[in-house]
Amino acid sequence: MADEIKKEAPVAFKVTIDNITIDVAPGTTILNAARQIGGDVTPPAMCYYSKLEGSGGKCRSCLVEVAAGSTADSRPMPKLMASCRTTVMDGMIVKNMTSEKVIDARNGVVEFLLINHPLDCPICDQAGECHLQDLGYKHGVESTRYEFKRRTFEKEDIGPFIQLHMTRCILCYRCTYIADQITDKRVHGILDRGDHAEISTYISKAIDNDFSGNMIDVCPVGALTDKTFRFKNRVWFTKPVDAHRNCENPKCCGKATLWLRGDEVYRVTSRKDEWGEVQSYNGQVGWICNTCRFEKKKTNDWTIEGLTTISRHSVIGANKYATLEMPIDTIKKVLHGRDPKLLMNIHNVSGVNNPNIHLSEIDRSSQMEDFVKSNDFIKGEGESTQWGLPKE
């Protein structure tokens, strides 16, 4: 966005954020200027989404202190400003992480965001890639001061692909913007006001637009999750790989991240950039269509490019290795090419991760009946006998 403006107006504004000075195009917001610097200087954003027009200004988590308005008028701004909606002025001095006021305010904002949040992260499919979880981890307190009942909603079914958990919603409006801007018509929105405000469809209409699945990707919390991935695995046990396919839909970019478990595609999402937003390719935002997202759950539907780069600090990268170096099998050499006899093949005993069960082929949440076959063990070679010695 900032790049486009730069071409029209060559004049650059000098802005100092956390003692780092950068030249940005006029009209850039403080948040986008901070993103150009990157790192810890960038305020968090729960509702602002650079790819969605008009987003931002709702969650207040990006508040910053403006210590000097501009060179012309160097008075500080009296209140903390929402950095996603405030444009920079020449000579503006902004304090983000260096301001105690900001940290204090942000802690307060997080507390407000978490007042009605159910904190059911152990159940939530978003856990591990949830922005509210990250924000709460950084700025939240250990326990709540809220003594009243958290708001609850009647469960609503919004179609076969998307699961709505209204209790987790922080009302960022991103999903309504996406429906307005990239789908033909919007069938959902915010109903009621204040504490009763909820994301809903009008008279339980199913959201079935071709690009509705992108609502899942823009949702910063677990309010909108993938129904075809529901409860099948935790995000951090699946392996993300970049892949692409030639999608028939002209609006779909066909570039996606596959979340694999072995050779099974458990989930397909669009690719995310470092700010957790959908990546752009040559100025085009990489939204993917529902066919790619929900129906192409086989590895041979896709051309796999390689492992997705995951932040070193993310739990998603836990126990995964970019290059796997296998030690040289000396036993085979010593035994003149014969395979060593296994004392126990784990699949002969274990009921978990049974190779005969393909959760990726089920287009709803995982349920008990899907695991009926899991006690059919894979009988074969290497069965141990009573003394733990190989059979003759």
Added chain:
Amino acid sequence: MQALTNRLKEVDRRKMNFLERLYLISIFKGMMITFSHIFKKKPTIDYPEKTRPFSPVFRGLHILNRDEAGRENCTACGLCAVACPAEAITMEAAERQANEENLYREEKYAAKYEINMLRCIFCGLCEEACPKDAIYLSETVPPADYQRKQFIYKKEELLIPHPIENFEAYKKALGNRVKKETDNFKI
């Protein structure tokens, strides 16, 4: 070389005489030491009839806890598995159905839950990671077995007995450490 203790004895390298070569005296001396130990206090105990007192932080076999109504606490969140340094824990989750509210506490539950006791190092990190008070390391010493496959503990073996249907077994599984809590427990 410097001696570590003052009990150092030089080995006598002189040639043995006839009496010494018979070894009778040496054997008798040795037997006297053995015999004298009969009257000494035994350092061993008659396990399993008698057991030693456990340390209050002893970490034995895992149990999967239930709440007071007997519903399973575990929601298969996977935190124990990701915390496990030995990668011994595996699980698969399922969605709770409309008529199963009395079986599982949360919307999601562990359909399959396994601990590979051959891999487990009993560090207790799973217990610490658990947000739902679901997994505990009990006072039970993991039993030995002849077969490797007996060490793959399934959910059925790990789950604590039902507190209402089988209170005695439930109390026993809880162990002595939580005795005070269960005394106040009303059925």
